[in-house]
Amino acid sequence: MKKILLPGILLFFVYLLWNPVPCKAQADDITSIILKANDFYKEKNYAKAEELYQSALDRGLQNGFLYYNLGNTHIRLGNTGKAILNYLHAKKFLPRDQDLQANLKYSVQHTVDLISWEEKSLLKSLFFWVDNFNLKEHLLILISINICFWISLSVWLYKKNEGINLFRKIVFAVLILSLASTAIKWSSVSDTNFGVILHKTIDVKSGMDKNNTTLFQLHEGAIVSIEKEEAGWFKIKLKDGKSGWAKKDAIGI
């Protein structure tokens, strides 16, 4: 009995992990909302479709395809800024989706400022694969490699030979890389600090007052990095280093 208890508990957790138990009534409700929204979209009633997609999001469903569909709806409604914002949210969950990449590129190409969404940093260059997986995938990879590592270590305990020794060292190196990748992804997801300009044109000021000097202007769809928030203003920064203060309501996050 004891022999099967521990693996049994482990399997139960794995089952829970891969098959989270949703509240069925709520899930059905959201599914019917998405179904209706899709129908409205096909009928070109984009305003209604947008309302329903948004209501599914408001009910707490975090899904890449939902953000993607909402982004498409905003494109149809002419809201380039909101479309880019939703595509960027979708990208967190669907990092390798080709349709999403194409639509995001299409949207950015239709902005005035043409600011790319891709982040370039030394860390991102070294860990170039980090953005190809979402956080859940990173965690699952980490778990799988972790299990492999402990299995290799257990085998090494009973059978010591060069092959197993090399294998456990390789798995350990991969585990460290996976751990670092997951930490980077976790950090980038939890410190999500991008914003998208939602108004046609905004003045970026030198301080938190409309009477301050206008440093530069940004247009709808421009992707900015948000450094801090204070009294209804965001301190924003562009990739080329320009920074200033912009009204919070003009920026979607």
Next chain:
Amino acid sequence: MTCLITRVTTGSNWNSMRKVNIFRAISFHGIILATCLIIFTALSAYAEDVSVTASVDKTELTLEDSATLSIIVKGLKDIDPIPLPPIDGFKVHSRGKSSAVQIINGDMYSLTRFTYRLIPTKTGTIEIDSIKVRLDGKNYSTEPITLTVKEAVGSILKSETPAYVQAIVSNEQPYINEEVTFTIRLFQRVNAQILDLEIDLKGFRQEDLGKPKRYKRVINGVEYLVTDISSALFPIKTGTIEIPPAILEVELRYQERGKASNDPFDIFNNGPFSNRRIRTEHKALRTRPIYLKVQPLPEKNKPENFTNLIGQFNLSANLSKTEIDVGDTSTLTIKIFGQGNINDVKFDLPDLSDQFKVYPDKPEFKQWVQNNRISGQKTYSFALVPLKEGIKTIPPFSLNFFDPLKKDYFTQSSKPHQLTVSPSKSGESFKVVESETQMKSPSVKILGEDIFPIHTKLSDFESNDIDNSQLIVYAIILIVPGLMFIGLAYLNRHRDQLRNNSALARSRIALKQANQQLDKLTSSQTDDQKFLASELSRILREYLGNKLNLQGNAFTSDEVETKLKGNVFKEDQVLKTQKLLEKYESMQFSPNANLKQEKLIDESKDILLQLEKQI
């Protein structure tokens, strides 16, 4: 008697410009004095009268001056910032809070001062109403304060002022979208630090013209340090547009011999033993408004495809290769550069699809400041892939713009270029395949752009989010294999120990083996008391032999006493064991019918358990 105890300064705006005094504030003498007084404070009692007073450092000021409003709360500590209501006629900037403890005639008071800078926005007599404050559950109000604001002296006679400011534009009658250089020029005779510049520009697009420029200039025999803060303005509508007065906040610094201050808050600014001090004066210098008459562009000679470019521009076109094979690429580069609203340049390549497949690149834009004006360059690149062999002509490209200096429209054109396209030089068999592919690829003409459709597979709309319960599961799954390995390693080590330590192995199996043998004896149901006693004796001796790692089991009950006592066994246990063994020995020679088998076996099990507990 008044005695200053300590002072704490907080608030983002408080004295950020008084860096000079920071070193004095932390001077050695100051620290010694503050430490002594803090100890003294701790030993004293606080007086509890609470009062709130408001005062200003001056009641008469000019439009260029600022007044400092202080609200002092006496008798309470740890007070939240007091928000000031808007005061008509003044802009209010909070300058933070400072705390001190004061002893007056033996009574100790906690003082908190909230400081606000009042910058006048109009002339006349202005009354600051009573300020109402709620502290510690009670309402307090201050006395009203009246201030008189006069026209700035500096605006009447600038040569008498230590600093003044001017606003200058390069052109008061610009055309719409024409660049106008707007300069705010600060003249200073004393050391001055610029704190803030405020101007509300409407009707213009504004571009920064870089860092302020500093130089010296002598005016009427007086040398001034001049600072130019410039920006490029592009009027976006016609008619009269006002550039409103800019307010340049500066702090003027005068170095002078000081005298002792009565202000208990002032000791750390100047140091208790210093007789030199820097006096600072806050000024809000104002420029005069400027009215620009923005003219529309003339309709005469206006080109049809004019795109609101105002300035002086040039255009150049260049081909990277003039002789290529079919399928090769030549890059056409169009450069538009010059002074003016270069950011507004838009260039569309004429339709060359009958000759080339065209791949446009993202335009490059560079902007810089030259002679205090915006200059820049936009570069458009197109990769041209010829569809057929022959001599192809790239037509000239043109750019229309309005030159405000010459007040007329101009067109800049590039030269036409010829491109000689030869058949592909690749091998025959390869050429056929390549030729087909290349001929097919450019023939796909892009007619429009659109997004990919929405996602409709409902099963994909499950939550992708990771909630806390899932995180816990992830954490457990990450930890469990490690724990399992630790368990496995422990078992392995234990097994190794048993394998390498026969004494330990014997000791571990002793009870189990004895119990198995006793159970076997129970199931045999023998009536032979001799055999039973012999077996029970053997089992007990074997157990003791295993437990104590003794070789063989041929020791007598007397030897048992010696061997057990040499170990950890209690004396009474040793005695019981000895007696039991003696009993078994005597039974082998004189069987007793009254002794039942079950009782004997139970007795043996009991003694085994008791011995087991001892080790």
